[in-house]
Amino acid sequence: MASSTRELWHGPRPRHGRLSPRLVEKRMRVAAGWLSGGSVLDAGCNIADLVRFLPANVDYVGLEALSAVVELVRGRYPDRRFEAADLEAPWPAAVAARRFGHVALLAVLEHLRDPVAVLVRAREVLEEGGTIVVTTPHPRARLPHELGARLRVFSRDATSEHVAFYDRVALSRMARAAGLVVVHYATFQLRMNQLAVMAPPVTGPP
Numbered sequence: 001m002a003s004s005t006r007e008l009w010h011g012p013r014p015r016h017g018r019l020s021p022r023l024v025e026k027r028m029r030v031a032a033g034w035l036s037g038g039s040v041l042d043a044g045c046n047i048a049d050l051v052r053f054l055p056a057n058v059d060y061v062g063l064e065a066l067s068a069v070v071e072l073v074r075g076r077y078p079d080r081r082f083e084a085a086d087l088e089a090p091w092p093a094a095v096a097a098r099r100f101g102h103v104a105l106l107a108v109l110e111h112l113r114d115p116v117a118v119l120v121r122a123r124e125v126l127e128e129g130g131t132i133v134v135t136t137p138h139p140r141a142r143l144p145h146e147l148g149a150r151l152r153v154f155s156r157d158a159t160s161e162h163v164a165f166y167d168r169v170a171l172s173r174m175a176r177a178a179g180l181v182v183v184h185y186a187t188f189q190l191r192m193n194q195l196a197v198m199a200p201p202v203t204g205p206p
Contacts, residue, residue: 023189027106027135028053030188034133034197037101041125043087043118044108048073051080061095063087087118091125099127106135109174111163119178123200132180132198139165141192171196 032053042050045062047069054060063085064070070084083092087108090096103122109115122132166174172182175198184197 023193024049026189027193030186030195031104031106031133031135034131034184034195035102035104037127037130039098039100039102039127041095041098041100041103041122043103043105043122044111045073045082045104046107048077048080048082050104050106051077061098061100063091063095087121088112088114091121096121096125098125099130100125101127101130103130103132105132107137109134109136110165113163116174116177119174119180119198123179126200130199131183134171134196134198136166136171136194136196138187138192138194139167141165168194168196 028050032050035050035054035058038057039059040050040054040061042048042060042062045064048062048064051060051062060080062073062080062082064073064082065084065086067084070082073080073082083095085092085095103125105118105122109118112118119132126132168182168185171185171194175182175196178198179200180198181201182196183199185195187194
């Protein structure tokens with residue numbers, strides 16, 4: 001399953017908790033600081049909030065599962081490219097054939113049945129020297145998420161669709177399984193959320 005519009009979209013209208021927009025904005029700001037290359041693939045882009053935090057000259061492509069949302073964001077950002085794609089199925093040929101400076105997987109891995117397979121696909125479309133920028137809730141956020149969803153402070157849809165919560169060790173293991181290494185790790189939002197920057201390992205001369 002790809003990133004459905006878990007944070008801000010459900011059906012024909014946006015739906016989220018009262019604090020969700022602030023959480024999303026913080027996540028995008030944290031991630032955007034690591035997306036300085038000329039091209040970004042936003043895999044599981046939701047309603048493309050990341051676009052607002054990237055330089056105008058970045059070559060941006062967004063992947064989103066729901067075709068209705070793809071049409072929405074195409075109208076919202078007509079100068080950007082969006083494709084309807086299930087992240088856990090083969091990616092569109094036009095995307096798979098390209099190479100990107102960065103792949104963003106923001107609040108996505110926790111919703112996937114096979115996150116390692118998606119990390120492998122992301123690695124395969126990286127330019128040399130490129131990175132995969134991941135954000136995902138820390139396991140310590142599980143109870144606050146569930147309580148906040150009941151109180152409608154956080155997104156009920158996002159919380160109900162969480163498959164798993166991963167800590168730093170689990171993220172490192174997933175990276176290794178996908179042929180990657182974690183080159184930077186940090187927590188944010190009171191250590192309830194986390195950022196991992198992954199890249200293929202650098203091999204020296206023989």
